[in-house]
Amino acid sequence: MNISKTYRGRTAAAVSLTAVLALTATACGDDGSGSGNEGSGKGEITFWDNNGGPRTAVWTEIIKEFEKKNPGIEVKYVPIPIADVQSKYDTAIAGGGLPDVGGVGTAYLSNIVSQEALEPVQDRIKSSGLNGKLVESMADSVKVAGGRGEDMYTVPTSANNGTLWYRTDLFKAANLEAPTTWAKFYEAAEKLTDARNNKFGYTIRGGAGSIAQAIDASYGQSGITEFWKGDKTTLNDPKNVAALEKYAGLFKRTTPSADVNNDFTKMVAQWDTGSIGMLSHNLGSYQDHLKALGPDKFAGIPNPLSDGGRRVQVSNPVDGLGLFRASKNKTAAWKFIEFAASHESNSKWNESAGAIPANTEAAKDPWIAASEPTALGARSLTDGSTTIVQLPYYLPDWNNISKADNEPEFQKLLLGKVTAKQFLDKIADELNAAQKEWKELGNG
Amino acid sequence: MTAALAEKHTGPAPQPVRNSPPPPARRGRGRERAFDDVPRWQIYVPLGIYLVFTLIPFYWMFLFAVRPAGSTSLVPWPMTGEHFSKVWNERSFAVFFQNSMIVGVATLFATTLVALAGGYALARFDFRIKNGFMLALLCSQFIPGALMLVPLFEIFKNLQMINSLGSVIIAETVFQLPLSIILISGFIKNVPMTLEEAAWVDGCSRFRAFCAVVLPLLRPGLIAVGSFAFVHSWNHFLFALMFLSEQDKQTIPVGLNTLIGADSVDLGALAAGGVIAAVPVVIVFAFIQKWLITGFSAGAVKG
Numbered sequence: 238m239n240i241s242k243t244y245r246g247r248t249a250a251a252v253s254l255t256a257v258l259a260l261t262a263t264a265c266g267d268d269g270s271g272s273g274n275e276g277s278g279k280g281e282i283t284f285w286d287n288n289g290g291p292r293t294a295v296w297t298e299i300i301k302e303f304e305k306k307n308p309g310i311e312v313k314y315v316p317i318p319i320a321d322v323q324s325k326y327d328t329a330i331a332g333g334g335l336p337d338v339g340g341v342g343t344a345y346l347s348n349i350v351s352q353e354a355l356e357p358v359q360d361r362i363k364s365s366g367l368n369g370k371l372v373e374s375m376a377d378s379v380k381v382a383g384g385r386g387e388d389m390y391t392v393p394t395s396a397n398n399g400t401l402w403y404r405t406d407l408f409k410a411a412n413l414e415a416p417t418t419w420a421k422f423y424e425a426a427e428k429l430t431d432a433r434n435n436k437f438g439y440t441i442r443g444g445a446g447s448i449a450q451a452i453d454a455s456y457g458q459s460g461i462t463e464f465w466k467g468d469k470t471t472l473n474d475p476k477n478v479a480a481l482e483k484y485a486g487l488f489k490r491t492t493p494s495a496d497v498n499n500d501f502t503k504m505v506a507q508w509d510t511g512s513i514g515m516l517s518h519n520l521g522s523y524q525d526h527l528k529a530l531g532p533d534k535f536a537g538i539p540n541p542l543s544d545g546g547r548r549v550q551v552s553n554p555v556d557g558l559g560l561f562r563a564s565k566n567k568t569a570a571w572k573f574i575e576f577a578a579s580h581e582s583n584s585k586w587n588e589s590a591g592a593i594p595a596n597t598e599a600a601k602d603p604w605i606a607a608s609e610p611t612a613l614g615a616r617s618l619t620d621g622s623t624t625i626v627q628l629p630y631y632l633p634d635w636n637n638i639s640k641a642d643n644e645p646e647f648q649k650l651l652l653g654k655v656t657a658k659q660f661l662d663k664i665a666d667e668l669n670a671a672q673k674e675w676k677e678l679g680n681g
Numbered sequence: 682m683t684a685a686l687a688e689k690h691t692g693p694a695p696q697p698v699r700n701s702p703p704p705p706a707r708r709g710r711g712r713e714r715a716f717d718d719v720p721r722w723q724i725y726v727p728l729g730i731y732l733v734f735t736l737i738p739f740y741w742m743f744l745f746a747v748r749p750a751g752s753t754s755l756v757p758w759p760m761t762g763e764h765f766s767k768v769w770n771e772r773s774f775a776v777f778f779q780n781s782m783i784v785g786v787a788t789l790f791a792t793t794l795v796a797l798a799g800g801y802a803l804a805r806f807d808f809r810i811k812n813g814f815m816l817a818l819l820c821s822q823f824i825p826g827a828l829m830l831v832p833l834f835e836i837f838k839n840l841q842m843i844n845s846l847g848s849v850i851i852a853e854t855v856f857q858l859p860l861s862i863i864l865i866s867g868f869i870k871n872v873p874m875t876l877e878e879a880a881w882v883d884g885c886s887r888f889r890a891f892c893a894v895v896l897p898l899l900r901p902g903l904i905a906v907g908s909f910a911f912v913h914s915w916n917h918f919l920f921a922l923m924f925l926s927e928q929d930k931q932t933i934p935v936g937l938n939t940l941i942g943a944d945s946v947d948l949g950a951l952a953a954g955g956v957i958a959a960v961p962v963v964i965v966f967a968f969i970q971k972w973l974i975t976g977f978s979a980g981a982v983k984g
């Protein structure tokens with residue numbers, strides 16, 4: 238049955254609806270780059286936790302103490318899952334709705350800075366109680382990652398450190414020394430492997446996050462201490478190529494074959510529940526190992542020494558608190574940042590996370606000495622024994638290059654479909670082009 | 682009167698037989714004969730292998746959820762409820778569960794109602810842009826939700842609906858509608874027009890005829906569309922993450938993601954959260970399995 242109708246009225250209605258929707262969609266929004274204002278110093282501020290969930294309890298405690306000491310200021314806490322924090326910020330920058338304060342890591346700091354969403358905080362630091370109390374290397378990392386010279390776009394709160402976790406019980410049973418050098422590391426990886434009985438010397442990261450770890454292993458062995466030589470990266474230096482070739486050669490020989498898809502969750506879970514000798518991760522997984530293995534079956538040390546007797550490792554992202562430009566209550570927001578980065582709060586937060594505090598006074602607290610891996614990590618960053626190769630987090634393309642573009646390439650390398658040289662040449666070409674483009678925009 | 686009408690017109694009308702599959706008894710006997718010729722192991726071994734692949738991840742999730750932290754046992758004994766207690770009480774899963782339920786049920790009703798209206802229009806009316814509209818509905822299925830995030834965010838912000846479950850319900854409904862409308866229109870087309878016409882002759886309005894005669898026949902389709910809308914909105918992560926920026930408004934998928942930290946993951950809590958998230962979906966499918974399969978096949982094949 239056909240029912241015919243006139244269309245004029247409907248067409249008019251459709252056009253009107255489309256116009257209304259279009260106007261709604263394009264209405265002036267707060268795109269995150271608005272200048273905001275200092276506000277009254279009282280009222281509600283919003284804080285986005287960039288590692289929401291695992292740190293919710295400690296943040297809740299810190300916020301409660303802050304509100305007690307600052308009556309009239311209320312902090313609305315919003316936990317954001319770490320894997321999606323960047324897209325959450327990007328959407329809020331594009332559509333509005335940014336918080337007053339947010340946790341921002343150096344891995345994605347430049348992306349937010351380039352969208353003019355964050356306010357420089359170096360002047361506020363100078364006139365606050367934090368002046369001279371922030372670990373210098375972390376402050377430098379924040380400056381470099383922001384990519385705007387001496388401007389600091391976050392107040393650093395904590396850093397992580399690459400750690401080689403190893404099973405002391407398995408090492409003892411095999412009569413092996415702690416893997417303090419790369420030579421000892423390779424020896425242990427071979428000796429602890431008994432593939433028939435599902436025992437392996439090492440677990441390699443082949444899935445998400447594999448590139449930073451592979452680069453860390455390359456520089457750690459080669460002993461090269463600079464990421465850039467002029468305008469070209471040293472990444473595909475023949476020494477790095479040889480080092481990576483040796484490292485990737487561990488795959489399947491001394492590692493489970495499923496490692497090709499390992500992200501950190503699978504890698505850590507596999508190490509905590511199986512019979513694998515060593516794991517390269519950072520201090521952040523300490524509590525997981527402790528829960529799974531107990532205190533006596535494992536230990537963590539900074540990355541092994543190279544053949545030249547020097548420890549070289551790539552920079553780990555530094556976490557910090559950013560003050561958003563669009564905040565309508567910057568005075569209250571800054572008070573919260575200052576409180577969260579203070580000795581007591583910073584110490585409490587880092588103790589809970591097992592990370593290295595950015596507050597110099599917090600870094601001297603007794604809990605650090607009690608946690609051996611953290612103490613070793615903190616010492617290696619400050620006693621001059623370690624050279625940190627600064628990764629170019631400031632490049633807007635860094636995340637694409639070090640993740641989506643090349644993680645599948647690393648899997649090809651593990652599976653023998655490309656060589657270490659081809660793999661590093663490809664990344665080096667992309668980094669050189671990104672660096673050139675970044676400089677052409679007047680940076681650096 | 683209405684009941685009598687429905688009975689009169691939904692009884693053994695001749696038209697439905699035209700499109701019906703062969704009588705089930707004969708088809709069943711044919712199947713039995715075919716299966717009799719196949720050795721049992723050829724049926725059970727592949728099914729068994731498939732089941733192992735399907736169920737092992739669930740077993741693994743259950744195992745991690747109930748065994749104590751640090752245990753490496755491959756059997757769920759001794760059992761503990763510590764992970765469930767942790768996610769439910771400490772990690773706010775009670776609130777997330779309630780929010781997800783509100784979003785899921787509201788999306789179910791909104792999608793079903795609007796899809797009914799849209800599907801009826803497509804099935805019963807001819808209009809100039811009908812084919813173009815159908816094409817647009819189909820094409821909209823190729824647009825990923827992520828592409829629409831910023832415009833949707835702006836719209837909801839201007840409507841002051843950010844941080845409201847309503848924004849997620851509207852967004853979910855809008856994204857569910859194209860497929861739902863297409864499915865429902867397929868079902869309605871299968872209901873003979875003469876049934877409705879008979880109701881009109883007996884004095885029913887179009888709406889009353891639809892409610893009394895057509896709607897009861899759409900039950901498999903409504904269940905299929907409704908359950909699909911519920912399950913999809915229950916599991917959907919992106920809109921809830923982007924439009925809700927308050928902890929007491931977040932939903933289960935966002936809550937699950939907060940159990941994975943930057944450098945550490947509490948596998949016991951994550952598995953317990955996964956079990957909590959899976960329970961409603963499993964219950965929904967267990968109860969409506971029969972209708973769901975009938976619904977999708979009928980709507981898809983005869984549309």
